[in-house]
Amino acid sequence: MKKELTDLRLGVDNVIFSVDAQFNRLFVLLVKREQLPYKDYWGLPGTIVRQEESLEDAAYRILSEKIQLKNLYLEQLYTFSNRDQDSQVLYLSVSHFALLRYEETMLIGQNASWHSLLELPKLAFNHREILNYGYKRLRNKLEYSPIAFEVLPELFTLNNLYQLYCTILGENFSDYSNFRSRLLKFGFLTDSGTKAYVGIGRPATLYRFDPDAFAPLKDYPLLFV
Amino acid sequence: MKKELTDLRLGVDNVIFSVDAQFNRLFVLLVKREQLPYKDYWGLPGTIVRQEESLEDAAYRILSEKIQLKNLYLEQLYTFSNRDQDSQVLYLSVSHFALLRYEETMLIGQNASWHSLLELPKLAFNHREILNYGYKRLRNKLEYSPIAFEVLPELFTLNNLYQLYCTILGENFSDYSNFRSRLLKFGFLTDSGTKAYVGIGRPATLYRFDPDAFAPLKDYPLLFV
């Protein structure tokens, strides 16, 4: 019996993205480590799984210490494992992923902050690898699922939507006018009847995402890009 | 310190598919359990991770006890977790996935066998859920990656390829002649110069998959279907 068991440390690490819709910036949540190893390095918010917790419990717990959560849905990414050569302890990290609204997310405490993906510090452990994996998943979800509408306000303009896609996928992923017609043709964006007046220029139609109209499409591999 | 640790049982479970190219059948590898719980039920080949093993080691070890492995590449699927309400032990199952050639795979021992997906017995634990997850991944990989060529013989006809897709994705996923031209247009199938003479009818051209010609395409989301 003893032979079959192994010394384990089970942890969770979270790759939490947020999009600043106003200034078109993509952020990831990092925490400054206060303990060894990698003291004073930045890393992903993670923790050891405690007695009586599930994996998801642990992931939500550590996040709730760093940011205010509401309606946060975590998705499992991948399980990274690594056995320490000296101690023979097997370290397991089950990583999770989420996308939030930057404007609605309050940070708690001093040691957590949003970092642009364009200027990342050196990260602790293999967190850079986990982050890259999460970023790949983010872009993938944006193309194949309606994740964008979870992070936009209830009413949004097509330009808001387009900017969000640009921020995550990069400029020139698609022509704006073609993006418009493709999205409108799907039929799950309904005209709210109101307009967005923002200074000079023609006011933009405010749309609303209609989950019921989207539902029948959800099993098809429709491309948003 | 004690408070942070949790009673853990770490296991791996494998969803191993094989395709019988000759008779167009898709199989999954199941093992008849000899111990409690779920004694005499069929289940996925899995094991507890031992001292000094990595996750992958354990996955390959249990498979090597059931089938002859050669060039088997396992891909991680998902980590299922479940805490026992009575003992408070946290059970973790890191599942893996692979696709093999039925014709080249020798089973070892009496308690492992191939089962058609169309007539599955009741499975132990949550193995039905894991299997469904793996099946979804299999179909997905077939559409977006050249996994089919790992499982076909070195020389194959376009009809062999088409039959393989039919077996996994179901009939009528695409017209045969359109499937032909789409695949040939990619340019990574090279005419071997030889023909397959199988009884009556015009002999079919034998093709070979060219990894070098495929390489530049690998980062594009090309659709095989």
Add this chain to the structure above:
DNA sequence: ACAAAAGTGTTGACCATACACCCATGC
């Protein structure tokens, strides 16, 4: 009137579908 931003339309190239049809072989 003019600039700015939203929104529409047009064009040509490409691609998918559903077939019809031709080709090479065994009997």
Add this chain to the structure above:
DNA sequence: GCATGGGTGTATGGTCAACACTTTTGT
């Protein structure tokens, strides 16, 4: 010759990228 399966071609309709154009606002 003819059945059988391999392989090619084609007409239609749709989709996509690029870009020109029109509309509605503030100043």
